[in-house]
Amino acid sequence: MNDMKIEFGVLIVSLGIIVLFNIINLSQWYSLLFVIPLGIYCFIIYKQKRENNIIVRSNKMLEDVNKLLENNLKDFEDVYNSLEVPIFSYTYSNKELFISKSIEKVASISQETIIDNPMEWKELVYTEDKMKVNEKMKWLEKGNNTKIQFRIKHTDDSVRWLELIATPKNDSNNNIVKIVGTIHNITRQKELEDKLRQLAYYDELTDLPNRLMIFKHVKKALARSKRQEHNLAVMFIDLDGFKNVNDTMGHDAGDTLLKDVATRLSESVREEDLTGRLGGDEFILVLEEVQNEEIEMIAKRIIENISNPFIIDGEEVNVSPSIGISMFPSDGEVFDELVQNADKAMYYAKTNGKNSYKFYTSELEEYEPPKFSLFNKIKETVAKLGSNSQR
Numbered sequence: 420m421n422d423m424k425i426e427f428g429v430l431i432v433s434l435g436i437i438v439l440f441n442i443i444n445l446s447q448w449y450s451l452l453f454v455i456p457l458g459i460y461c462f463i464i465y466k467q468k469r470e471n472n473i474i475v476r477s478n479k480m481l482e483d484v485n486k487l488l489e490n491n492l493k494d495f496e497d498v499y500n501s502l503e504v505p506i507f508s509y510t511y512s513n514k515e516l517f518i519s520k521s522i523e524k525v526a527s528i529s530q531e532t533i534i535d536n537p538m539e540w541k542e543l544v545y546t547e548d549k550m551k552v553n554e555k556m557k558w559l560e561k562g563n564n565t566k567i568q569f570r571i572k573h574t575d576d577s578v579r580w581l582e583l584i585a586t587p588k589n590d591s592n593n594n595i596v597k598i599v600g601t602i603h604n605i606t607r608q609k610e611l612e613d614k615l616r617q618l619a620y621y622d623e624l625t626d627l628p629n630r631l632m633i634f635k636h637v638k639k640a641l642a643r644s645k646r647q648e649h650n651l652a653v654m655f656i657d658l659d660g661f662k663n664v665n666d667t668m669g670h671d672a673g674d675t676l677l678k679d680v681a682t683r684l685s686e687s688v689r690e691e692d693l694t695g696r697l698g699g700d701e702f703i704l705v706l707e708e709v710q711n712e713e714i715e716m717i718a719k720r721i722i723e724n725i726s727n728p729f730i731i732d733g734e735e736v737n738v739s740p741s742i743g744i745s746m747f748p749s750d751g752e753v754f755d756e757l758v759q760n761a762d763k764a765m766y767y768a769k770t771n772g773k774n775s776y777k778f779y780t781s782e783l784e785e786y787e788p789p790k791f792s793l794f795n796k797i798k799e800t801v802a803k804l805g806s807n808s809q810r
Contacts, residue, residue, distance in 0.1 A: 505602040509537060511595055525581065525604045527574040545570040545578075562587050562595055568605065580609040624674055625681035628695035633703055636693050637754050640707055644747055649708045651747040653757045655765040656684070656721070658700035659773040660738040664731070672731045676738070679731075683724045688717055700738075703761075711746075711778070718742050718776035726774060739774035741765055750779045 505525055507518040516537040520530045526543060533539050544552050548569040559565040567583045585600035620632035628636065637653070644651040658680065665673035677700065684702060685694050693705040706714065722740055729736040743765025751757040760779040763786045768777040 507600055507602070509598045511597065522602065525602055526571055526579070540571075543571040545572065559585050559587060559598065560595070562589065562593070578606075579604060580606045622696040625678055625696050627681050627685075627702075628693060630695075630697055633693070633695040633697070633705070634754070636695075637705055637757075640693075640705055641747060641752075641754060644707065645752075650710065651757075652704075652706040652709050652714050653745050653747075653761045654704035654706070654714075654718070654776075655743040655758075655761040656702040656704065656740045657765055657769060658725070658738045659741055659769065661700035664736055664738065668731065668734070668736070672736075675731050676729055676736060679729050680725060680738070684721060687721045687724050692717075714744060715776075718744065722774060722776065741769035741773050742776035743768060743779065744776060745779040 503521055503524075505519050505522040507516060507522075509516045514537065516534050518530060518533055522533060523529055526540065528540060528543065541549070541552065552567055552569050555565050555567040564587070565583075565585050567585075569581060569583075571579050571581055573579050582603040582605045583600060584603070585598050587595045588597040588599060590596045617626075620629060620635075621627065622629045640651055643649075661673065661676065664676055677696075680700075681694070681696065681702070684704070688694060688704060688706070691707065693703075695703045695705075697703055704717075706717070709717075721742065725738065725740045729738070743761045743763065745751060745757045745761035745764060747757060750760045760783070763783045764777040764779040767783055767786060768775045771777075
């Protein structure tokens with residue numbers, strides 16, 4: 420606006436000079452000699468000032484835009500770093516990682532450390548989980564969406580479960596240019612899963628595997644035994660004298676006794692053997708890759724350990740085990756046969772002196788155990804599992 424005023428003023432002065440030349444009778448030709456250069460000069464001045472004004476205005480606009488971008492970037496960074504769930508972006512071309520500050524809450528590593536060395540987080544992964552993580556990372560690098568659950572060591576020596584969800588971004592040639600994703604702390608979820616698994620598969624009183632867990636274990640053990648052609652033994656154990664303890668000392672004393680029995684049974688077998696509780700005073704053992712001589716040694720050790728007195732509420736309590744044993748493959752090749760024959764052998768031992776063990780033989784084929792035997796309880800569990808799998 421100021422430039423227009425200046426040029427307008429120059430124009431008025433020029434017209435005034437032309438009028439003056441006319442008054443003093445100078446020719447029009449002389450006036451043109453003055454006016455044309457003056458007009459050219461005004462045009463040049465105008466153009467320069469206009470260009471200068473454009474540059475000034477452009478610089479001002481750039482300053483405003485930069486300031487706005489800086490403010491927006493600061494706001495973005497504040498939001499980015501305030502997220503509870505860490506988010507990240509890894510660029511392949513320059514191997515640059517951006518990750519939100521919340522990674523420090525999830526893992527025992529600083530934002531700066533992992534940005535400087537993007538692969539540093541792998542050092543925190545539990546040794547048992549590293550192979551799984553490496554396999555999943557290879558799957559991701561092939562361009563596939565990936566979800567990885569793994570454990571890390573935290574600074575307070577606690578175990579944390581993390582879930583990394585990553586998505587690769589490809590260019591027009593289908594080459595990976597970037598990987599984006601999130602990292603979730605799923606420790607509470609895993610703890611809840613463990614509790615639910617404990618309730619589903621383990622006896623609440625003794626913490627031994629329950630019927631459902633026993634069935635699943637035996638099913639897998641039989642598959643291994645068939646594949647590797649090795650023996651497998653099933654032991655059924657029933658406590659002689661437990662009912663008397665329950666009736667005379669009460670159920671709390673009976674529960675304490677069962678927990679102590681469970682401990683002694685676990686101490687009597689090998690580390691790799693399964694010790695489970697079917698219910699009441701009835702237990703089951705599953706032993707893989709074992710010969711008859713070793714089974715007899717274990718059975719005798721169980722009898723000796725369980726027959727030793729227990730101290731319940733300051734009183735000495737005595738019970739004894741009756742043990743029935745069946746073998747794969749000689750006494751059965753499927754779960755039902757092994758369970759039924761171990762059940763028959765156990766009741767034979769119970770009705771013939773107690774505090775003893777008995778291997779199943781063909782002589783027991785026609786032997787009929789009581790109606791509410793261990794075999795019937797196992798059959799009920801198998802039937803329930805079958806009906807559930809059909810739903």
